[in-house]
Amino acid sequence: MSTPTTPTTPTTPAPPVVRTERIGSTLLITLDRPEARNAVNAAVAAELAAALDTLEADPALRAGVLTGAGGTFSAGMDLKAALRGESPEIEGRGFGGLTEAEPGKPLIAAVEGFALGGGFELALACDLVVAAEDARFGLPEVGRGLIAAGGGVIRLPQRIPYHLAMELLLTGEPADGRRAGDLGLANRVTGRGGAVEEALRLAERVAENAPLALAAVKQVVRAADGAPDAEAFAFQRTLMKSLMASDDVREGMTAFAERRPPRWTGR
Structure with missing residues (x-):
């Protein structure tokens, strides 16, 4: 007599947490966890790394734009996922699969809303930054007993004057988009909701070159x-x-x- 088998329920694949869209010669890469303010967990890191690989591999793509869904760039590391043992880093590529990578093609951050902690570090890893005037750039790690180890402590003093960088690093207080523009952290500052459109225009201008x-x-x-x-x-x-x-x-x-x-x- 045969043993009855228990029917298995087919599993539904998890929805992507990073979306890509080809717009002309630009790859628009969107962190898509708005319910978690686009915080970076293991899935985001893996999918962002894969999106960057797509950008590098396709000769028809000349530049990339990185942004976040739901009016937020990224709130940084997903602390709940980290407590479960997930790593937001990719070996050899750093936080989010980006901060220690060396993309060969120009990458532009389009920042709306919060770019905090690792989110700010993702923007610092890009070549150009377009910020909405109400964006918020901050490295609050010192308030949690940590440092901005995804490139914040290293890159920020390279981008802006030492004393201004140290103020952001030592106080953990954020700067808005207009202040980021004044500091030289943002190439262009737009009205609320305009960062992606401006970043795409900038990407197409860059892509006109060899x-x-x-x-x-x-x-x-x-x-x-x-x-x-x-x-x-x-x-x-x-x-x-x-x-x-x-x-x-x-x-x-x-x-x-x-x-x-x-x-x-x-x-």
Whole structure:
């Protein structure tokens, strides 16, 4: 006699917590946990890392825009998930799969609402920042016995004057979007709800330029950070040799001579 089997209930896959949308040559990446103010748990970190891989792998995509759903950029680390043992980091890529990564393509943060703790650190890991005037940038970790270890303590003094960075780091008090613009933390400041639209415009402007040159700019800037000038120039010379041999340099010069827009191939 056969043993009856218990029917299994099919499991429904969890909905994505990071959404992507291709808009022209830009990949719009949206953290999508509005009920948790887009706090970063293990799933967000994994899906954000995957979205960045998509951006890097597709030659038709020239830039990325990172934002959050529901009027909030990100409240940082999901503390409830952390207490359950989840890690918001990806090995070799840091918090959210981004803060220690080195994306080759330009990445723009479009910040609405809160960008606190790790959320602020995600914005600091981007190349450009567009902020709504009511955005709130803050690193409150010292009030919890911690430090902003996802790049905040390291990057913030590199972005703005030492004493201003230390005020934000030592008090934990946030700065709004207008203050972020005054400090030089935000490239553009918009009205409420306008950050993504402005960031997409900025991304398309960046994407008009040669992709190899854009990647080279990022590489040189990273290599020159804290390096002696001689080392930085030596690294730059190596990249320049590669660029000068590329099809895109010839195309850029030809397009200039013919008074037409260049047609980049990334080769």
